[in-house]
Amino acid sequence: MDENKLVSDFNTETEQAFRTAWHSEKGGDENWNRLLESYGVSPLSPAEKEMLINSEMKISRGAFPIELRRVYEKIIDKHRLGASSSEKLNNALNSFDMESKVLEYYQKIKPFSGMSDIFKNAGTGTQKYSSGLQKEKQHTFKCKNCGAPRLEEMQYDNCLFCGSILFEKT
Ligand SMILES: [Zn+2]
Numbered sequence: 730m731d732e733n734k735l736v737s738d739f740n741t742e743t744e745q746a747f748r749t750a751w752h753s754e755k756g757g758d759e760n761w762n763r764l765l766e767s768y769g770v771s772p773l774s775p776a777e778k779e780m781l782i783n784s785e786m787k788i789s790r791g792a793f794p795i796e797l798r799r800v801y802e803k804i805i806d807k808h809r810l811g812a813s814s815s816e817k818l819n820n821a822l823n824s825f826d827m828e829s830k831v832l833e834y835y836q837k838i839k840p841f842s843g844m845s846d847i848f849k850n851a852g853t854g855t856q857k858y859s860s861g862l863q864k865e866k867q868h869t870f871k872c873k874n875c876g877a878p879r880l881e882e883m884q885y886d887n888c889l890f891c892g893s894i895l896f897e898k899t
Pocket residue numbers: 872873874875876877888889890891892893
């Protein structure tokens with residue numbers, strides 16, 4: 730098969746996942762769950778979602794970044810199968826920077842990302858923001874990628890918000 734086609738198929742598929750996550754209702758919706766299912770990815774449990782919704786990592790829309798990461802991983806695995814015969818595809822897969830791709834998505838779903846959001850939330854934003862900062866200081870571990878504090882309510886290794894393994898002591 731044409732190597733460029735292999736690469737563009739891979740790109741199309743990751744973009745499709747990105748768009749579906751982004752167009753999803755806050756925390757996921759039916760359409761997003763269908764996509765997860767088609768890749769054999771389990772969504773976060775309702776308890777995990779509730780914990781994230783109530784955490785400092787506010788989102789204004791879209792599925793949770795960690796779920797998009799899991800889909801990206803599946804897409805990469807799938808295309809790896811064809812990569813042995815194509816150097817171009819192999820390069821595309823290897824240069825897919827998971828941490829920054831997930832972070833790029835988070836930038837799009839977090840509140841206050843645009844001017845209209847800033848004005849809309851002007852009344853309540855500042856107070857929430859500063860109380861959020863104070864709370865943050867009590868946490869020992871923070872995700873190096875997205876900045877999410879490690880939630881102490883439960884045990885887990887990867888960042889529950891973005892799925893990164895890059896927790897660091899602050
Ligand atoms: Zn994270």
